Amino acid sequence: MVDFSLTEEQENWKERARDFTTREIMPRKDLDTHGHFPRDLYQKAFDEGLVTAAIPKEYGGGGRSYFELILAAEELGYGDLGVATSTLLMKLSTASLLNFGTEDQKKRWLSPLTEKLSFASHAWTEPEGSSNLVGRPATTTARPVDGGFLINGIKSTISNANVASFFTVFARMNPGTEGLSCFIVSSTSPGVEVSNPYLKMGQRAADTGQIIFRDVFVPEKDMIGKPGQGIQIGMRAIRASRVGVAAMAVGVSKRARDLTKVYGHTHFASDGKPIIYQQDYRFQIAEMEAEIEMVRALTWRACWEVESGHEGMKLSSSAKWAGGEMAVRTTNRASEMLGASGYLASGLAEKLIRDAKVLQIYEGTGAIQKMLIADTACRLGSGLKP
Template sequence: MANESNGIGFKLNEEQKMMRQMAHDFAANEMLPVAEAYDKKHEYPWPIVRKAQALGLTTMNVPQEYGGMDLTLMEEVIVTEELTWACSGIALAIVINNVAALPVLVAGNEAQKQKYLGQLADGKLAAYCITEPNAGSDAAAIKTTARREGDCYVLNGTKTFITGSTVSDWYAVFAYTNPDEPYKGMSAFIIDRDSPGLSVGKPFEKMGQNASDTGEIFLENARVPVENRLGKEGQGFMIAMKAFDRSRPGVGAIAVGVARRAMEESIKYARERETMGKPIYRHQTIGHMIADMSMQIEAARLLVWQAAWLFDQGRPNVREAATAKAFAADMAMKVCTDAVQIFGGYGYIREYPVEKLMRDVKICQIYEGTSQIQRNIIVRELFR
């Protein structure tokens, strides 16, 4: 987005335009035609994920030296919007690998990056595991422990709502090495799928984003070599928070992509559907609903781009990332609900596209920190 003179601008450079076109073509040709089927089957979209891997979409944030695409966050959010325009469930199955890579990018040493980011580039999959049955918004309240025993840590606990749980080859896991120290006693680890003591539950039946799997990870005396600890003991909470600086604008982009699709479907339908002798967009209430969609989507996209741009500049973006995430998610929920309204009765029927968009987009207000938690962060930053 940046131009050369002052770093502020809205014109995409050639590389960004190329990435957007590549992502749009992939979304339109590979994802859109099968989105409905995967949603209905609640099935993991293996063939699409494999094609996405070949294009580098599961390693967008991984540096080239480890086999990734090394995209800026700006480029990543542009790509993410295009993918989620087609199907946010399939898109999540793809982009979650970039989220799992974040703790390694934030705190991994050279050997860990070579091994685990390299594995992602070679076609393996990964998941990010912090949430537990009794600790979602309150991430510091996790109960999983990691006890040092010689050259290993022994982990005990349960992670839940883990995207990619059933398909992943390794997991970025947060656990307390010192349970008596909230926040400062937490550490981060990479755990291989085949580690003794690690088992994976069945995927949950969800409301939406059904092509992506979400489930539990059980750690029962799971043994992890010391060399798989990310950073120092006690840095886990900091690593989790730093990962959010990059992941939250990404969730904002997911919401923008779904909302844009809902608006496009609404425009098409409102042109074709006639009542009282005219297309429904000529009824002012419907026309204005669509105008509001356009205004809100553009505002959300700019907030997402701002948060991404700050990140790429190496500047703090905590408040801006929370703002972009909450605004985009709340906006997209409203846009998709209005889209169903514009379709009238047909909006409520599975055969029409907007019902899926409304189910899919709800989760954007929940994962990576709920809309309430984002507001708490904004208040905290404003009153700092």
């Protein structure tokens, strides 16, 4: 029998993340503000061990398992998706280093992240598009020079770019699909220009920025993996991170569901009873509940696949796709179930809708997830004959 119960350690960790969410995130009124990065809140998340949870203990981090990060993602996602994104992005932004970096690189780049509040970014996307970066010429290039490389180009919509101390940058050295390589670039290197030119629909507590590289010198020792290995490095990092997006989707869907429960118990139908006793209202909550359970089960299974070294792409993309769809559906549904207050800025539902939308977009759109799922789902396999 599969055992879904949490260990005492996992329960305690989940409780810690929930307590942080209730105490520090939910009372905040400033999280939905353009261009405002609530550094004091991230400092508290750092002190709580949430920001560095993904970094192994030998480099000073929390050494939390991926499953524990998934548990935290659900809790933080309940409080604010922007805070969840910026806090837990460390998993994505350090994955390339952890999976393919040398011991020297890990010590030099990871340890400082655990000494004081600082961030790292995963810089893949470019203004010309990111979904097809593998197949088309990347505009960010790395030209070999004496002792290293010169990076030129632009990376766009990069989470935590304005607050990162380094970026993991994917750049093309050679033409063709084998050409992407991966580099660590310090945000203070000469030629790096970071800005925040975006007004986002939601997740405003998360930083999102643009990085311009103009002849930025990167020493040979800061290339991650081998030349041309960038695709493999990037895909492995994102495969794991997508499961975290699914967990955040579970969190925000639970928040939307809870809003409808409170409303249903405190507002009355024409028969004088609370709306919660009307069958249509109850059935909508029942559907939300069932969907939340389905996506959480899929998320945990995908996490297990990724963490235990299985291929995992099909399940991680399935969880990411299903989570994004659910979050958008559930938050929209909640808005209608709350009546006028679900549409007003003074209510929370409209913010949840705006925050949730990007779960369908970042780390690959629905179309991209379906392409990856189809890669294995459409194989005939051994039991079927053409």
